[in-house]
Amino acid sequence: MLLRIEDTDKARSTDEHTRVILDGLTWLGLDWDGEPVFQGARLARHQEVADRLLAEGKAHVEEGAIRFRLPSGEIAWDDAVHGGISFQGEDIKDFVILRSDRTPIYNFAVVVDDIDMQITHVLRGDDHISNTPKQIALYRALGAPLPVFGHVPMINGSDGKKLSKRHGATAVGDYQHMGILPAAMRNFLALLGWSPGGDREIMTLDEMIQLFSFGGIQQKAAIFDMTKLEWMNGQYLSATPAEALYPLVSPHLAPYGVRGDREAILRAIAAVKTRSRTTLDVARQVAVRLDATHLRLDEKAKKEIAKDPAGYKAALEASLAALAGTEWTTTALEQRLRALAEERGVAASKVFQPIRIALSGGTVSEPVNELLYVVGRDAALKRLRDAASMSIPG
């Protein structure tokens, strides 16, 4: 297929806009063949064709501009997603194809270009449906065969209105900075306005290509649901190995100044990714685990400590003593801590939770034995010692 970038954001230069779109596609893992063709580079051709229509009496001059004469009668086509759509020529006004400065208008330029490039399929948002009869009239006037037109539904914001800056992100690439994985974004977007039929949700690119058909395209606009995107992102985060996540997480690590070695970062990613919804979440948790300066007690943790400050300290001191001589593997750590709970005659959570708080600053984390392992022996013992000797707040 040939991609035509039809909507230029007035707030950005054309070059920048083009780059944003191509970068977005690249990020999504969608590539293309050949080089982009710019409408502006085909000025002479557009003028030539407009002059021809003028000479044939199919257009006329008005105040220096060339205006196409729209024939009356039915203009219909079999849309690839909507089926039959029909307009009456009488309802459409003659429209300018070449401005008085002899530059072409969109509806004319695209038709000339698509004919010259022998485009077979024109797939675009259904906000272009009303441009289609104008373009078809042009194809007819130029004696060219029609391509297949397919108008896919728009994606709207939560208020049902056209997606705009107001709704947050306007370019797919923006989601990259929000910690969304390209594979998740691609999967989520594919499911907006299209369905493979049945109950399929999580699909690879190849599966989506296999399953694709025009029949599965919805005719109704979809609403962008950020919550579901994050859910899907979480699914991908869980399923993707830490090694593959590393390049996507590390840019988000930079602001935290995390300087841990690659292996330590990988261990931390592996430990926290199943509890994360975005790579931003992952990075934040990795930072806390690898660099104690990012450790902060959250509200729930403070409350938990306040319930029984003495018990909290005692548990940490006991753990410290027990852990000092323990082999630093997840299985050995778990065994030792469970044994400790039994020795002290308390529920396992009474020993696990204080350690969790001391090491992560929160009441929620991966299993404590993994947390200890990820933070590392020396750093973990130091955090326990610091927490145990800390004066109890409030």
Next chain:
RNA sequence: GCCCCCAUCGUCUAACGGUCAGGACACCACUCUUUCAAGGUGGGAACAGGAGUUCGAUUCUCCUUGGGGGCACCA
């Protein structure tokens, strides 16, 4: 105002005349558990309304209502 498109749970959707209208997100229980997620089990939640066609309409037709898009010397 005129033209066009659209209409299933709150949201994304399945269904292509006969289903207890299915799944997913979100929500609520329960379960699992070292916390939280994840997972598992269960629950509430939809065919916009009205006429037809048909033995039978969510499904086909028409109307109404509602939503969206377009009517530039923008793209």
